[in-house]
Amino acid sequence: MAVTWDSWTRLTHWLLVLAVLLCWISYEEDYLQVHQYSGYLVLVLVVTRILWGFVGSIHSRFSDFVASPRVVFHYLRGRKHNASQVGHNPAGGWSVLVLLLLLLLQATTGLFNSDDLMFDGPFHHALDSSWTDRFGAMHEWIFWVLSGFIGLHIVAVLFHQWVKREDLIGPMVHGGSHGVRSPRPIWLALLMAIVIGFGLYVAIQYAPKPQVFW
Template sequence: MPSSTTARVWDLPVRIIHWLFVVLIAVSWWTAENNELEYHRYSGYALLGLLVFRIYWGFAGTHTARFSNFIRGPGAIVEYLRGAGRVAGHNPLGALSVIVLLLLLAAQVGLGLFAVDVDGIESGPLSHLVSFDTGRECAELHEDLFNVLIGFVVVHVAAVLFYLFVRRENLIGAMIHGKRELPSAAVVPQEPFPVVRFIVGVILSGLVVWYITRG
């Protein structure tokens, strides 16, 4: 029987971003449903900052956070579905889920930046760059796409519960404390946390949000 060990697979930024996405998507839904558009706008700005940082961290982060180490082609997905063992970080299906989520959030936030409210009061910070009719179309697409995003979240949660109860893999716990039990052959070498690159990412995200939201 292959030996296994408990290893850290998720760094702190990846875990914090994951749960902030959960919180901010919920906040965005609640504020939209209750017509709290000012706070809805703020939650969108926070999502924008997280997106910028996560994309940056996909190139500058630790091993399992980098896109180059978890994005795979269709062949890897087929092999995984045929019964490939556990891997450190995202499996091929999980990687696909991450990319879809980031694309949906990017489109959702992007549309919100150009959206125009019916009365023009609570419009996105870049709405002045488009016509009123285009801004209204962005607002409608923004609302419709959010329903798609919620549907994706439901599927994602269902998949996590499937892994928990059927495959006996606690992905929720791993995204809290960062550790998973893995075959020894799958464990990746641990690397020092890139503090400087993390600080650069935080500053970059803040500057992007500041520049865009100032209109």
């Protein structure tokens, strides 16, 4: 089947939407265990998506949609990019990288975070308190930066969808069709996600535990 976005890229996109939303709601409602496990899901999905950016289907690879800064600059100034290009436009490609990086940092810093009362991240006791304090502060401000980029992403998609009449939402649901070669099988990505998830589980099991003083 000829598609723009393969099954794993689409599934990852919508699972990340749900996982990030769940992270936010669970934090606001003080469901810290739900917040913790949804954060694990974000981390596994993002790491898998990054690897998929090197070994996945052609239009899911970074080499296919990450343009040079010069091309992005000209695109933002109004110069049309290659009309035959399939997938992300030059600005959209870089927005994907920024969002993945922010999600990776947010999920990773959460592993070391603590509220000093009810919750400790699994690696909170692996580092000195000065470092965990830094990670905690990063976890806070990255959230606001990430929220801004997510909002900008939504606005950009809606602008292209309604104003420029470019369907960006449809292909992320059904895959689109541009006559490109067959996508990589989803089982390969699922296997990668399982391995990454298991590695995270093992790392958490062997993470330093808090010292108990009697």
